[in-house]
Amino acid sequence: MDAAMGMAKIANGDLPDGLIDRLKAIVGAKGWVTDADALQPHVTEPRGLYVGRTPLLLKPSTTDEVSRILALCNSSRVGVVPQGGNTGLVGGGVPHADGGEIILSLARLDRIREVDPLNYTLTVEAGCILADVQAAADAAERLFPLSLGAEGSCRIGGNLSTNAGGTGVLRYGNVRELTLGLEVVLADGTVWDGLNRLRKDNTGYDLKHLFIGAEGTLGVITAAVLKLFPKPRDVATGLVAIRDLPAVIELLSRLRAASGDAVTGFEYIARIGIDFATAHVAGIVDPLAKRYAHYALVELSTPAPDGDLQNVLERLMAAAIEDGLVIDGVIAQNSAQAQALWRLREAVAESQKFEGGSIKHDVSVPVSRVADFIAAATAACTDAMAGIRPVPFGHVGDGNIHFNLSQPKDMDSDAFLAEWPRINRIVHDIVVGMGGSISAEHGIGQLKREELRRYAVPAKLDLMTRIKHALDANNIMNPGKVL
Amino acid sequence: MDAAMGMAKIANGDLPDGLIDRLKAIVGAKGWVTDADALQPHVTEPRGLYVGRTPLLLKPSTTDEVSRILALCNSSRVGVVPQGGNTGLVGGGVPHADGGEIILSLARLDRIREVDPLNYTLTVEAGCILADVQAAADAAERLFPLSLGAEGSCRIGGNLSTNAGGTGVLRYGNVRELTLGLEVVLADGTVWDGLNRLRKDNTGYDLKHLFIGAEGTLGVITAAVLKLFPKPRDVATGLVAIRDLPAVIELLSRLRAASGDAVTGFEYIARIGIDFATAHVAGIVDPLAKRYAHYALVELSTPAPDGDLQNVLERLMAAAIEDGLVIDGVIAQNSAQAQALWRLREAVAESQKFEGGSIKHDVSVPVSRVADFIAAATAACTDAMAGIRPVPFGHVGDGNIHFNLSQPKDMDSDAFLAEWPRINRIVHDIVVGMGGSISAEHGIGQLKREELRRYAVPAKLDLMTRIKHALDANNIMNPGKVL
Numbered sequence: 001m002d003a004a005m006g007m008a009k010i011a012n013g014d015l016p017d018g019l020i021d022r023l024k025a026i027v028g029a030k031g032w033v034t035d036a037d038a039l040q041p042h043v044t045e046p047r048g049l050y051v052g053r054t055p056l057l058l059k060p061s062t063t064d065e066v067s068r069i070l071a072l073c074n075s076s077r078v079g080v081v082p083q084g085g086n087t088g089l090v091g092g093g094v095p096h097a098d099g100g101e102i103i104l105s106l107a108r109l110d111r112i113r114e115v116d117p118l119n120y121t122l123t124v125e126a127g128c129i130l131a132d133v134q135a136a137a138d139a140a141e142r143l144f145p146l147s148l149g150a151e152g153s154c155r156i157g158g159n160l161s162t163n164a165g166g167t168g169v170l171r172y173g174n175v176r177e178l179t180l181g182l183e184v185v186l187a188d189g190t191v192w193d194g195l196n197r198l199r200k201d202n203t204g205y206d207l208k209h210l211f212i213g214a215e216g217t218l219g220v221i222t223a224a225v226l227k228l229f230p231k232p233r234d235v236a237t238g239l240v241a242i243r244d245l246p247a248v249i250e251l252l253s254r255l256r257a258a259s260g261d262a263v264t265g266f267e268y269i270a271r272i273g274i275d276f277a278t279a280h281v282a283g284i285v286d287p288l289a290k291r292y293a294h295y296a297l298v299e300l301s302t303p304a305p306d307g308d309l310q311n312v313l314e315r316l317m318a319a320a321i322e323d324g325l326v327i328d329g330v331i332a333q334n335s336a337q338a339q340a341l342w343r344l345r346e347a348v349a350e351s352q353k354f355e356g357g358s359i360k361h362d363v364s365v366p367v368s369r370v371a372d373f374i375a376a377a378t379a380a381c382t383d384a385m386a387g388i389r390p391v392p393f394g395h396v397g398d399g400n401i402h403f404n405l406s407q408p409k410d411m412d413s414d415a416f417l418a419e420w421p422r423i424n425r426i427v428h429d430i431v432v433g434m435g436g437s438i439s440a441e442h443g444i445g446q447l448k449r450e451e452l453r454r455y456a457v458p459a460k461l462d463l464m465t466r467i468k469h470a471l472d473a474n475n476i477m478n479p480g481k482v483l
Numbered sequence: 484m485d486a487a488m489g490m491a492k493i494a495n496g497d498l499p500d501g502l503i504d505r506l507k508a509i510v511g512a513k514g515w516v517t518d519a520d521a522l523q524p525h526v527t528e529p530r531g532l533y534v535g536r537t538p539l540l541l542k543p544s545t546t547d548e549v550s551r552i553l554a555l556c557n558s559s560r561v562g563v564v565p566q567g568g569n570t571g572l573v574g575g576g577v578p579h580a581d582g583g584e585i586i587l588s589l590a591r592l593d594r595i596r597e598v599d600p601l602n603y604t605l606t607v608e609a610g611c612i613l614a615d616v617q618a619a620a621d622a623a624e625r626l627f628p629l630s631l632g633a634e635g636s637c638r639i640g641g642n643l644s645t646n647a648g649g650t651g652v653l654r655y656g657n658v659r660e661l662t663l664g665l666e667v668v669l670a671d672g673t674v675w676d677g678l679n680r681l682r683k684d685n686t687g688y689d690l691k692h693l694f695i696g697a698e699g700t701l702g703v704i705t706a707a708v709l710k711l712f713p714k715p716r717d718v719a720t721g722l723v724a725i726r727d728l729p730a731v732i733e734l735l736s737r738l739r740a741a742s743g744d745a746v747t748g749f750e751y752i753a754r755i756g757i758d759f760a761t762a763h764v765a766g767i768v769d770p771l772a773k774r775y776a777h778y779a780l781v782e783l784s785t786p787a788p789d790g791d792l793q794n795v796l797e798r799l800m801a802a803a804i805e806d807g808l809v810i811d812g813v814i815a816q817n818s819a820q821a822q823a824l825w826r827l828r829e830a831v832a833e834s835q836k837f838e839g840g841s842i843k844h845d846v847s848v849p850v851s852r853v854a855d856f857i858a859a860a861t862a863a864c865t866d867a868m869a870g871i872r873p874v875p876f877g878h879v880g881d882g883n884i885h886f887n888l889s890q891p892k893d894m895d896s897d898a899f900l901a902e903w904p905r906i907n908r909i910v911h912d913i914v915v916g917m918g919g920s921i922s923a924e925h926g927i928g929q930l931k932r933e934e935l936r937r938y939a940v941p942a943k944l945d946l947m948t949r950i951k952h953a954l955d956a957n958n959i960m961n962p963g964k965v966l
Contacts, residue, residue, distance in 0.1 A: 118736055118851035119882075163685050174683065177660060192942040197849040199881035200657065201920035202646050202696055203935055204927060204965055205947050209692030213685055230740040253601055257713040260743065260787035304743035366680040368601035398682035399602075437684035444687060452686055459675040463954070464688050470953035471946070482687055 014100035016076050020056050023102065026068045031108070033057040042083060042103055045091045050446060052095035054081075057103040063183060063191055063222045069104060070220065070476075071189025079479045080104050082216035084126065084158025087150040089362075090445030092215045092481050093158065101479070106157045109222060112136045120228040121180060121197050126157025126221050133226070142228035143303075145172035145264075149346065157221050163213030165441035170397035171264045172229065174441070175212070181225035182208045187218075187472040197225050210467065215443050216478040218471045230303030232264070236313040237299045237338035240320075240329030241292035245371035247325040248296055252367075252397055254325075255298065258316055262309065265299030266397035267345050268370075273393045276406075277347035280354040284347045287330045287340075296396075297345050299338075348393050352406055355389070357416040359423045361403040363431045364440035370396050373434055377403055380426050385419065387411070400440040403427060428455065444482045452482070497583035499559050503539050506585065509551045514591070516540040525566060525586055528574045533929060535578035537564075540586040546666060546674055546705045552587060553703065553959075554672025562962045563587050565699035567609065567641025570633040572845075573928030575698045575964050576641065584962070589640045592705055598623045603711040604663060604680050609640025609704050616709065625711035626786075628655035628747075632829065640704050646696035648924035653880035654747045655712065657924070658695070664708035665691045670701075670955040680708050693950065698926050699961040701954045713786030715747070719796040720782045720821035723803075723812030724775035728854035730808045731779055735850075735880055737808075738781065741799055745792065748782030749880035750828050751853075756876045759889075760830035763837040767830045770813045770823075779879075780828050782821075831876050835889055838872070840899040842906045844886040846914045847923035853879050856917055860886055863909050868902065870894070883923040886910060911938065927965045935965070 024032045033039055034056055043052040060066045073080050079101035083093045095101040110127035117140045124133055130151040137144035146159060148166035158164075160182070164175045172178065181196030194208055211218055242248050248268055255263050271293050277284045300309045313331055320326040332338035352358045365373045378390045387408030394402040405423060407416035428438045432455050444452050453461065461483075468475075468483055507515045516522055517539055526535040543549045556563050562584035566576045578584040593610035600623045607616055613634040620627035629642060631649035641647075643665070647658045655661065664679030677691055694702055725731050731751055738746050754776050760767045783792045796814055803809040815821035835841045848856045861873045870891030877885040888906060890899035911921045915938050927935050936944065944966075951958075951966055 116849065116851050118732060119849040120736075121849070163689070165683055165685075169683060173660075176689065177656075186942070186946075190942050190945070192946060193940055194943065196920075197918055198847050198920050198923070199850070200648055200652060200847045200878070200883045200923040202648075202924055202926045203920055203922045203931075203939060204696075204943065205701075205950060206646070206659065206692050206696055207943065207946055209689050210950075213687075213689055218688075230744055233740075249601060253603075257716075257786045258788075260745065260785035260790055261713055262743065302743035303740045305741075307743055364681050364683045366599065366602040366604070367682070368599050395683070400683045435680055437679075437681050437686055439686045440681070440683040441685055443685045448686075456686060457676055459669070459673050460677065460687065460690065462673070463669075463675060463690055466953040467688060467693075467950065470949040 014098065015055060015078060019072070019076055019078065022072060023056060023058055023069060026065055026072070027058050027060050031059045031061065031065070033059070042086060042105070043094050045094050046087055047089065050091040050094050052097050053099040054095045054101055054103050055099060057105055059105045059108045061108040063109070063185065066104070066185045066220055066222055067189045067191050070185050070187060073102065074188050074474055074476050077474055077476065078102060079476050081478050082106065082161065082220045084155030085129065085150065085153045087154040088158065088162060088445060089442045090447040092162065092443055092445030092478070096480060104220060106155060106222070113223065115140045116197065117142055119197055122226045122228055123195060123223065124156055124226060125223045126155065126160070128156045130154050130156055130159060137228050138231070141231055143231045144226060144228055146175050146178060149349065156224065160212050160221050160224055161214065161216050162443045165395065165398070165400065167265055167267065167395060169395060170266055171261070176209065178227045179208060179212060179224055180227055182211055182221055183223040184211050184219045184221055187474065187477050195223060195225050213443070215445060215482050217468060217482050218477060232301040233303055233305040234307035234309045235299065235301040235338065236309035236331065237341055238313055238317065238329055238331040239287055239295060239297050239341050239344070240317060241288060241327045242294045242296055243325055243327055245294060245374055248294060248396060249367060249370055251296065251320055251325050254320070255316060259300050259312055262300045262302045263298070263397065264301045265297060267297040267394060268396040268401070269295040269297065269345065269348055269393045270391060272389060272391050273348035274344070276351035276355055276391065277344055280351040281347040284344055288328050290328060292327060297341055352391060352404060355406040357407040357413040359405045359417065359420050361424070361427050362440050362442045363403055363427065363436055363438060364398065364400040365431060365434045365436035367396070367399045369434045369436070370399055370401065373430065373436065374401065374403070376430050377427050380430060381405055381423060384423065384426055424451070446481060449482065497581065498538060498561060502555070502559050502561065505555060506539060506541055506552060509555070510541050510543050510548055514542045514544065514548070525569060525588070526577050528577050529570055530572065533574040533577050535580050536582040537578045537584055537586050538582060540588055542588045542591045544591040546592070546668065549587070549668045549703055549705055550672045550674050553668050553670060556585065557671050557957055557959050560957055560959065561585060562959050564961050565589065565644065565703045567638030568612065568633065568636045570637040571641065571645055571928060572925045573930040575645065575926055575928030575961070579963060587703060589638060589705070595619045596706065599680065600625055602680060605709045605711055606678060606706065607639055607709060608706045609638065609643070611639045613637050613639055613642060620711050621714070624714055626714045627709060627711055629658050629661060632832065639707065643695050643704050643707055644697065644699050645926045648878070648881070648883065650748055650750065650878060652878060653749055659692065661710045662691060662695060662707055663710055665694055665704055666706035667694050667702045667704055670957065670960050678706060678708050696926070698928060698965050700951060700965050701960060715784035716786055716788040717790035717792045718782065718784040718821065719792035719814065720824055721796055721800065721812055721814040722770055722778060722780050722824050722827070723800060724771060724810045725777045725779055726808055726810055728777060728857055731777055731879060732850060732853055734779065734803055734808050737803070738799060742783050742795055745783045745785045746781070746880065747784045748780060750780040750877060751879040751884070752778040752780065752828065752831055752876045753874060755872060755874050756831035757827070759834035759838060759874065760827055763834040764830040767827055771811055773811060775810060780824055835874060835887060838889045840890040840896040842888045842900070842903050844907070844910050845923050845925045846886055846910065846919055846921060847881065847883040848914060848917045848919035850880070850882045852917045853882055853884065856913065856919065857884065857886070859913050860910050863913060864888055864906060867906065867909055907934070929964060932965065
């Protein structure tokens with residue numbers, strides 16, 4: 001949206017004389033990029049919503065280099081934008097368009113520092129790609145449960161800075177709950193070694209939670225101690241058609257209790273999502289013969305090798321059909337079938353772009369209000385624009401719905417997208433009225449900064465501002481993001 | 484230890500003229516105590532380590548009253564000591580001896596505001612007794628898993644302010660992990676309504692974690708939204724004798740994986756603990772015929788009614804015996820037998836006072852270092868004092884060991900207790916050398932303030948100080964605790 005501003009001025013002029021050379025000297029020849037073409041992917045938000053500008057990207061390879069960079073930028077009053085895989089969806093990882101900030105890429109800080117299977121922990125540097133973190137855990141016969149679409153390119157430091165969620169939150173929590181310790185470089189270059197490997201530690205304020213989810217505005221996370229779990233040995237996956245929205249939530253509650261809290265996935269899909277996915281993504285088929293309004297992808301898993309989950313899921317589904325909650329369904333008979341069901345779920349997200357413009361909402365409400373929310377938001381949006389097509393889907397087990405809206409079939413795409421703020425307001429008012437969140441997992445960045453000002457209680461904004469000032473008095477850490 | 488100072492001076496003189504009357508007027512006739520005898524239990528730390536002094540205890544019954552009290556104390560620069568059930572063990576909940584602080588009791592803020600079984604949440608006020616919170620969850624067919632010795636008298640606000648642990652941490656986490664939202668009154672009287680009922684919310688800094696575990700130094704927690712879980716329907720409990728310390732940890736790791744992560748209790752007890760418990764506590768018997776060096780109390784539980792856990796535990800134990808990890812053991816055949824095993828565990832803690840002086844350590848190390856720690860600390864303490872008797876026990880599943888030391892049999896109790904600082908130093912040096920914590924679950928309060936200064940990295944103390952100043956510039960919130 002700010003893309004036009006990206007052309008406004010030449011950037012170099014905004015940095016103090018000689019600073020770029022001094023910063024280059026800290027990281028050495030392999031550690032910097034100034035070429036405009038090479039910088040382009042680093043200044044562009046993945047959906048193209050923001051295109052920024054910078055004269056310099058630094059790629060330090062040690063925590064000490066990060067420390068020296070921040071100390072120098074702090075004394076020079078130059079803004080620093082930390083960047084991982086640049087897969088965020090709210091413009092938090094790209095610089096502003098005035099060219100006065102540098103990018104600090106964590107990509108070369110990518111070592112696995114320690115694996116401790118007996119302590120169920122992994123110590124990693126911020127630049128590790130999420131899939132590599134998962135693989136390191138797997139090699140030690142353990143599970144690191146964070147899983148999301150971008151896992152092949154996003155980096156754990158970005159996951160931590162945005163408190164990433166994904167599909168495993170219901171059972172394992174957000175990345176915040178998966179973190180025992182952090183190493184952070186503060187705005188003035190001080191290194192806080194908080195690489196705690198402990199389950200229990202009550203020695204003063206728990207500082208790690210300040211930096212997790214702060215989107216790089218309070219310091220740079222350089223390493224983390226992550227929690228591991230026993231590796232699942234038995235998994236059962238199914239896709240079921242469900243009577244109505246209240247039954248979706250009722251089914252989830254029953255499954256949690258009856259399975260011994262083994263529900264590790266519970267993803268809602270409305271019929272239109274199945275239609276989009278089967279129409280536009282190669283190889284995706286609807287596994288059920290008839291059409292229904294509401295579906296859930298259900299996954300149970302347990303580390304016990306003899307969990308007998310296939311039978312457990314079949315038995316639970318038979319009972320739910322008898323009680324009228326579930327109408328139809330399939331249970332995967334092997335891992336290939338299970339993967340096909342998950343591909344269907346991922347295809348729901350991918351396929352929307354083939355249906356024209358899409359106005360997106362990453363929101364959450366209490367789990368007990370999910371059905372009310374989808375009904376109310378659908379009604380309000382349909383009232384506001386004839387022909388608009390709601391595509392609700394997502395992690396309803398956590399109350400998190402991706403409430404996306406595809407344009408009316410015959411509308412101009414740009415005209416539709418121009419309605420983004422109006423439709424946002426309608427949906428966010430309903431969300432906040434139900435005690436919900438206008439950003440369940442993607443964060444604030446640039447995209448939702450004004451929305452945060454509108455909806456957050458003043459005491460929260462005031463506390464955030466006081467903390468920001470206490471930790472980054474010169475406002476060099478990712479300025480203009482979040483706050 | 485500071486008890487003598489309690490007699491130093493008359494307190495009233497330290498408060499500004501007329502302040503007490505203005506504070507009394509906020510809470511009304513039922514809301515204050517000034518009688519010295521009635522105040523006595525509120526100024527005395529439960530083990531008698533600290534006896535403070537105050538002219539006034541206030542018992543507000545609404546959040547608004549708390550707000551008005553803090554606004555007035557802040558403008559008058561008068562220290563406020565928040566107090567729940569006064570069951571803490573580090574002197575964090577009692578005033579200093581100079582009489583210049585008031586106590587703010589949360590005892591009358593004790594309503595259950597909401598139970599939402601479908602959302603698996605409970606909204607409670609800070610003064611609710613923990614056992615009442617558990618009961619409210621149970622009545623809704625849910626589990627609130629926080630469980631600890633003082634649950635009949637401690638209050639949830641105190642549990643939150645000290646990030647309480649207890650026996651369920653291994654499976655469910657500390658109270659920090661059990662909290663979705665908070666209502667907090669800040670030092671200047673501002674009320675922050677952060678009573679979030681959401682599983683996922685990435686709208687800015689996660690402020691609740693600042694107040695949880697801050698021991699009342701950053702504000703007063705007045706209400707909280709707590710996470711609930713499916714209620715266990717199947718429980719299996721056993722006491723096993725284990726080959727050696729490394730085998731204790733190996734057994735835990737195996738049990739977690741093989742039981743489907745159903746280990747909800749895993750408590751280590753050294754032989755001397757069984758000897759103390761059976762010698763001094765009525766009705767406690769050793770369920771095994773022979774004597775062994777190391778024991779663990781193991782509990783598996785699951786919400787699935789047909790979990791078959793009794794058989795699972797028997798099978799796992801048979802395999803562990805075959806592999807030489809476990810030497811002997813019993814599995815409870817009914818809930819009365821299970822309760823007897825838990826009483827034995829509780830009696831280990833109670834019985835130490837009958838063996839003379841006891842120097843206590845509430846420490847944690849990475850789970851993979853527990854065996855090393857107990858061996859090293861035992862050797863060092865025995866070297867430092869002939870005849871000293873280590874009584875290690877506790878939640879080793881979280882790396883949390885209560886490493887207590889009973890006095891040599893023939894020693895004077897006071898002479899032994901005079902060695903508290905020297906022995907602390909020996910044990911804490913070993914703990915910190917292993918990346919451990921000198922306060923795993925009890926907090927800092929007054930007791931460990933100097934130890935925190937000694938062992939915490941300077942960057943952490945500096946960050947804590949900056950945050951304290953940003954949130955409580957006049958230092959009225961529980962002054963002189965933690966920092």
